[in-house]
Amino acid sequence: MNAASDRLKEARDEFVAQWGALGTQWGINRTMAQIHALLMTAPQALSTDEVMEELEVSRGNAHTNLKELVAWGLVRIVVKKGDRREYFEAEKDVWKIFITVARERKRREIDPALGVLRKCAEDSEGIDTPEGRAFCEQMRQLEEFVEFASKMADKVAAMKHGFALQMAAKLFG
Amino acid sequence: MNAASDRLKEARDEFVAQWGALGTQWGINRTMAQIHALLMTAPQALSTDEVMEELEVSRGNAHTNLKELVAWGLVRIVVKKGDRREYFEAEKDVWKIFITVARERKRREIDPALGVLRKCAEDSEGIDTPEGRAFCEQMRQLEEFVEFASKMADKVAAMKHGFALQMAAKLFG
DNA sequence: TCGTATTTTCAGTATTTACTGAAACCAATG
DNA sequence: CATTGGTTTCAGTAAATACTGAAAATACGA
Numbered sequence: 535m536n537a538a539s540d541r542l543k544e545a546r547d548e549f550v551a552q553w554g555a556l557g558t559q560w561g562i563n564r565t566m567a568q569i570h571a572l573l574m575t576a577p578q579a580l581s582t583d584e585v586m587e588e589l590e591v592s593r594g595n596a597h598t599n600l601k602e603l604v605a606w607g608l609v610r611i612v613v614k615k616g617d618r619r620e621y622f623e624a625e626k627d628v629w630k631i632f633i634t635v636a637r638e639r640k641r642r643e644i645d646p647a648l649g650v651l652r653k654c655a656e657d658s659e660g661i662d663t664p665e666g667r668a669f670c671e672q673m674r675q676l677e678e679f680v681e682f683a684s685k686m687a688d689k690v691a692a693m694k695h696g697f698a699l700q701m702a703a704k705l706f707g
Numbered sequence: 708m709n710a711a712s713d714r715l716k717e718a719r720d721e722f723v724a725q726w727g728a729l730g731t732q733w734g735i736n737r738t739m740a741q742i743h744a745l746l747m748t749a750p751q752a753l754s755t756d757e758v759m760e761e762l763e764v765s766r767g768n769a770h771t772n773l774k775e776l777v778a779w780g781l782v783r784i785v786v787k788k789g790d791r792r793e794y795f796e797a798e799k800d801v802w803k804i805f806i807t808v809a810r811e812r813k814r815r816e817i818d819p820a821l822g823v824l825r826k827c828a829e830d831s832e833g834i835d836t837p838e839g840r841a842f843c844e845q846m847r848q849l850e851e852f853v854e855f856a857s858k859m860a861d862k863v864a865a866m867k868h869g870f871a872l873q874m875a876a877k878l879f880g
Numbered sequence: 881t882c883g884t885a886t887t888t889t890c891a892g893t894a895t896t897t898a899c900t901g902a903a904a905c906c907a908a909t910g
Numbered sequence: 911c912a913t914t915g916g917t918t919t920c921a922g923t924a925a926a927t928a929c930t931g932a933a934a935a936t937a938c939g940a
Contacts, residue, residue: 538836539838541834542836545842552823558896560816561733563927565928593930594888595930597889626845628851650725654721661711661714672748678801679801685879702859705874766902766917767919770918771898771899791907791915883940886935897925897927902921905918907915
C-alpha cells in the first residue's frame with residue numbers, strides 16, 4: 535500500500551527527470567518539459583505552487599513555463615469554484631499531443647523557412663548566368679519540397695487517430 | 708554581367724544568413740546551418756579556408772561544424788589530386804537531404820524517448836493502485852505511439868522520392 | 881474602498897552553449 | 911628526417927539562454 539505509492543512516486547519522478555533531459559535535446563527547455571511530464575501524469579490539475587514544490591523551481595520559472603505550455607496548446611487552465619488559484623491540466627491523449635506539437639512546429643519551423651525560400655527564389659529569378667540559374671533552381675527545389683512538407687503536415691494534423699492508423703496499416707502492411 | 712554576379716552574391720548571402728537564423732530556431736547552431744546553406748549553393752566543393760573567409764568565422768569553428776555536417780551525412784569530403792587540402796561538398800538533392808535529416812533526428816530524438824518510455828512502463832508495471840495503473844497506462848500509450856512514429860519514420864526514409872510523391876497524391880488528391 | 885491572495889514581470893545572476901586563436905598533431909615532400 | 915602545409919584539439923572567453931526572487935500589477939472579497 536505505502537510501498538505501492540512509493541514505487542509510483544519513484545517511477546514518476548524518474549519519468550519527469552528523463553523527459554526533462556530529453557526536452558533539452560529537442561530544443562525545449564528542461565523545466566517546460568518537466569512540467570509537461572508532471573502534468574501528463576498527474577491525476578488532477580495542479581496549481582503553480584504544487585508545480586514549484588514538486589520540481590523545486592522558482593515561481594517565475596514555473597509561471598513562465600506553464601504559460602508557455604498553455605500557449606503551445608498542450609496545457610489548459612482549470613478554475614475550481616471557491617478557489618482563486620489557477621490550476622493546470624495537460625492533454626493526455628497522445629494523438630492530440632502529437633497533432634498539437636506537429637502544428638506548432640510547422641508554424642515555427644516550416645512556415646518561416648518557406649518564407650525565406652520564396653524570397654530567395656524570387657530575388658534570384660532571372661540572374662542570367664549559369665551560377666545564377668543553378669542557385670535559383672536550388673531555391674525552387676527547396677521551396678517546392680518544403681511546401682509539400684507543409685501541406686502533408688496540414689493533412690496529417692487534420693486526421694483522426696483511427697484514420698491515421700488505418701492508413702498506415704494499408705500503406706505498410 | 709558584373710551586375711548579375713553581384714545580384715547573385717547578394718541573394719546567396721541573404722540565403723546563408725537567413726538559413727543560419729532559421730537553424731537556431733530548430734536547435735541547430737547558427738554556424739552549422741550557415742555552412743550548410745553555403746555548401747548547398749556552392750558551384751564546387753569548398754575548402755575550410757574558403758568557408759572561414761566567406762562566413763568570417765574562426766578555423767576551429769569552421770572545422771568543428773564541417774565535421775559535424777559530415778557526421779550528419781549532409782556533407783561529403785572531397786579530395787582533389789595534387790592538393791593536400793580537404794574540400795567539402797553538400798548533398799543538393801532535397802529528398803536525400805530530407806531522408807538524412809529525418810533519419811538522424813529519429814536517432815537523436817525518437818529512439819532515446821522510446822528507451823525512457825519503455826523503462827518507465829516496465830518500472831511501473833503492476834503498481835496496484837488506481838494512480839499506479841493510470842500512470843503505467845499513460846506510459847504504455849506514449850510508448851506505443853512513439854514506436855509507431857519510429858516505424859513510420861523508417862518506412863518513409865526507405866522510400867524513393869517518386870514513390871513518396873505518388874503516395875501523397877493518392878492519399879490526398 | 882481597502883486589504884489580501886494570486887499572477888505577472890523583470891533586473892540580476894547562473895548555467896549552458898558556441899566561438900576564438902593558438903598550440904599540438906599528422907602526413908606528405910624534398 | 912626535417913620542413914612545410916594542413917588538420918585537430920582545447921583552454922579561455924563571449925554570447926545566448928534559463929532561472930531566481932522580489933517588486934509590481936491585478937483580481938477578488940469583505
